[in-house]
Amino acid sequence: MLEEQLRDAARELRAVTDSHVREAPSRDGLAEVRHRRAVRRRRRHAVVGVAAALVVLAASAAVFASTRSNGGRVVTAEPGSTDDRAAIESTIKTVWEEVRPLDEQLALIEDSDGLAGVIEAARSDPRAALTLRIDIGSIYFSGDSAIADVSYYLSGRLAATAPEISLVKRDGRWLVTRASFCEVVRAAVQCPAPGETYTPTTSTTEPPVAAPAVWPTADRDEPWRLDPRATAERFANEVLGWQGVTSASDPDHNGIIDVTEGQRTVAVGVTNADGKGWSVYYALSRGAWDDEFGASVGIDETRAQFGVGPLAPDSASVTITYTRGSTAETKPGPGATFAPGDLTQPGSVIVLARDASGHVVGVWATGFAPGPFSAS
Amino acid sequence: MREKGVEIQLAVAPEVAFDQFDAFYQRERPGLLTLARALCRSSQPAVAEDIVQDAFVRAYERWPQISQYDRPDLWVRRVTMNLATSRYRRLRTQVTGLARLAARTDVHAALSDDTTSILAEIRRLPTRQAQVVALKYIDDLSTEEIADVLEMAPGTVRTHLRRALDAMRSDRTFTTTIGGDADA
Numbered sequence: 001m002l003e004e005q006l007r008d009a010a011r012e013l014r015a016v017t018d019s020h021v022r023e024a025p026s027r028d029g030l031a032e033v034r035h036r037r038a039v040r041r042r043r044r045h046a047v048v049g050v051a052a053a054l055v056v057l058a059a060s061a062a063v064f065a066s067t068r069s070n071g072g073r074v075v076t077a078e079p080g081s082t083d084d085r086a087a088i089e090s091t092i093k094t095v096w097e098e099v100r101p102l103d104e105q106l107a108l109i110e111d112s113d114g115l116a117g118v119i120e121a122a123r124s125d126p127r128a129a130l131t132l133r134i135d136i137g138s139i140y141f142s143g144d145s146a147i148a149d150v151s152y153y154l155s156g157r158l159a160a161t162a163p164e165i166s167l168v169k170r171d172g173r174w175l176v177t178r179a180s181f182c183e184v185v186r187a188a189v190q191c192p193a194p195g196e197t198y199t200p201t202t203s204t205t206e207p208p209v210a211a212p213a214v215w216p217t218a219d220r221d222e223p224w225r226l227d228p229r230a231t232a233e234r235f236a237n238e239v240l241g242w243q244g245v246t247s248a249s250d251p252d253h254n255g256i257i258d259v260t261e262g263q264r265t266v267a268v269g270v271t272n273a274d275g276k277g278w279s280v281y282y283a284l285s286r287g288a289w290d291d292e293f294g295a296s297v298g299i300d301e302t303r304a305q306f307g308v309g310p311l312a313p314d315s316a317s318v319t320i321t322y323t324r325g326s327t328a329e330t331k332p333g334p335g336a337t338f339a340p341g342d343l344t345q346p347g348s349v350i351v352l353a354r355d356a357s358g359h360v361v362g363v364w365a366t367g368f369a370p371g372p373f374s375a376s
Numbered sequence: 377m378r379e380k381g382v383e384i385q386l387a388v389a390p391e392v393a394f395d396q397f398d399a400f401y402q403r404e405r406p407g408l409l410t411l412a413r414a415l416c417r418s419s420q421p422a423v424a425e426d427i428v429q430d431a432f433v434r435a436y437e438r439w440p441q442i443s444q445y446d447r448p449d450l451w452v453r454r455v456t457m458n459l460a461t462s463r464y465r466r467l468r469t470q471v472t473g474l475a476r477l478a479a480r481t482d483v484h485a486a487l488s489d490d491t492t493s494i495l496a497e498i499r500r501l502p503t504r505q506a507q508v509v510a511l512k513y514i515d516d517l518s519t520e521e522i523a524d525v526l527e528m529a530p531g532t533v534r535t536h537l538r539r540a541l542d543a544m545r546s547d548r549t550f551t552t553t554i555g556g557d558a559d560a
Contacts, residue, residue: 002544006513009491010410013514016487017410020421033401033432140539145531164504166532179527 087174088148088167089136095176096184097134110168111178117198118182118191144169212346212367213271213279215239217323225277232257232268235280239350240266240360258286266363283350283365285312297349299340299373307335308351312362315353323348344370397439401432404449407515408432408456414495414514415460415506424460431456453515453525461503497544505540508533 091108094100105119106112137149148165166180182191192198215235216225224230229247236242242261249257257268269282298305306320311334318333324341331338333351341347346369353362408431412424435442435452442448487495498506504526511522519537523530 002541003513005490005494006509009494010414010514010516012488012491013410013414013495014406017406017413021406021409033429033436140535142531142535145529145535147532147535164502166528168529177528 084141084146084169084174085139088139088146091167091174091176092134092136092148092150092165095181108173108175109178109181110170110175111194112181113194114192114197115178115181121198146174212348212369213281214283214348214350214365214367215280217348218326222277225279228270228272228278229257231270231278231280232259235259235268235283236261236266239365240352240363242360264361280365281367283363285362285364297368297373299343299347299368301340301343301372304338304340304347305336306333306338306349306351308364309334311353314355314361316356318351318353321350321352323350343372346370396443397436400435400443400448404452405432407449408452411453411510411515412456412460414498414510415457427459428456430459447521447524450521450525453511453517454527457507457511457525461507497547500547501540501543505536505543508536509540509544512537 095105095108102116102119106116109115135151137151139149140147146167146169148167150165164180165184166177167174168177169175178191178194215238224234229249233245233247236245236259240261242259242264245259245261247257247259257270258265259268265286267284267286268280270278271281272278296305296307304322304324306322308318308320311318319330320333320336321328321330322336322338322341323329324343324347325345327341329338346367348365348367350365351363352360355361405428408428409424412427412431413421416424416427431452434455435448442451445451498509500506501509507526508522511517511525512519517525519530519533522533526533528536
């Protein structure tokens with residue numbers, strides 16, 4: 001029944017896509033591919049290679065965290081012995097948790113050619129001084145392959161659960177697969193292709209986003225602008241009115257900070273692309289808005305028009321603040337029209353949803369480059 | 377498909393290779409759009425299109441090498457998988473992707489409630505499981521092909537698939553118990 005439903009969904013999705021492809025000529029798409037490639041090449045020249053600690057990456061890889069609770073049970077899809085579990089635990093801890101000779105770690109990674117540089121890059125990062133502990137939960141066996149659920153503790157605090165670590169049994173030894181190893185470290189240290197050598201300056205980590213700032217819009221020479229997390233927290237304090245916030249780097253990218261107050265979290269994009277200190281270029285509430293939120297923006301020489309939705313269920317009111325240059329105006333939402341202002345200046349919009357007590361429960365904010373802009 | 381440490385020398389002139397890219401793009405684009413739309417957690421079709429375009433950009437950048445692979449289609453699927461399931465990507469596309477596509481007037485047909493619902497179930501799965509389910513049922517790949525795309529052993533693919541289907545069935549049972557309106 002379920003599999004048939006999946007196939008039905010696939011058929012419908014393909015039909016809709018085919019219809020769309022017929023309407024959108026591929027030659028336009030090809031031209032866009034070439035254009036985007038040119039843009040990416042220009043950006044990449046500005047990228048400085050990023051190397052970060054395995055421990056940080058262990059946490060960073062939690063981006064796709066599974067929230068299963070396995071309670072440390074060994075679940076065997078196919079039989080796996082206690083010895084297998086012990087061997088797998090030893091392999092994982094040797095590769096990630098403990099400081100061991102490089103050769104010893106490489107020997108426990110499948111197809112480890114070219115990975116020595118990756119491990120060395122991670123070790124050289126000052127953040128590697130943090131204490132990492134890995135707790136291994138359920139292990140799922142399937143012949144000579146296994147998947148282990150893991151939780152990462154950084155300096156004693158749970159940093160992440162997931163990703164699952166895949167292992168294969170070779171000549172009686174359990175090895176972490178190359179793909180699994182690289183997935184854990186990929187957010188900051190990019191594994192080379194098999195047979196190639198690790199080159200730190202060619203990281204494919206996304207470059208800093210050179211986006212117009214949402215906040216602060218005026219130059220503020222303050223110490224917190226030296227730190228991305230402090231900047232994101234300050235944004236939450238001053239713009240959202242949130243107090244007692246905590247923050248964490250988004251596991252998937254260094255430029256996104258999760259700022260949390262109680263049960264609410266906002267993803268804050270920060271950038272220091274201009275070298276003048278960190279600023280916020282983007283913000284979006286996690287949760288319902290993350291998946292469902294949509295916005296329409298139309299800015300031209302005659303007006304700046306905004307519409308947002310759907311709103312979070314506990315939203316009682318919405319305000320839209322449009323800033324262009326040094327001029328800012330706030331109107332009630334979810335839709336509002338403003339005078340466009342001086343379009344030779346960068347601009348921004350901040351949408352805040354508040355509950356009945358006036359507390360901010362949702363936010364969307366983004367900056368605009370000079371000139372017209374439209375999106376929906 | 378895996379490029380096991382082989383230095384690949386170009387056997388064809390670059391301009392010929394890029395001619396082949398156009399055909400590759402036109403052949404693979406529909407399938408990748410379908411796959412991306414199944415996996416990316418935005419209701420906006422434009423987001424899936426943006427992801428696929430970026431996957432092709434990456435393929436284009438490496439085309440002289442990728443075109444020599446046995447299955448370049450699997451390589452570009454791997455990139456699409458990674459892009460479609462990235463949270464950072466999702467956030468960033470809200471701004472940049474929609475802006476790039478804003479000038480277009482494409483009309484996307486709406487999906488039925490059943491399809492929308494089952495896609496949502498796939499997206500709720502842990503990433504690897506969602507990817508395996510999408511490649512198996514949406515993209516119709518074999519276990520071996522999925523293993524190549526996701527760079528894992530076929531046995532691991534089967535394990536992910538079994539766990540994914542179990543989780544989806546379990547989720548439905550739970551929903552039925554609580555809400556009484558899910559199918560078994």
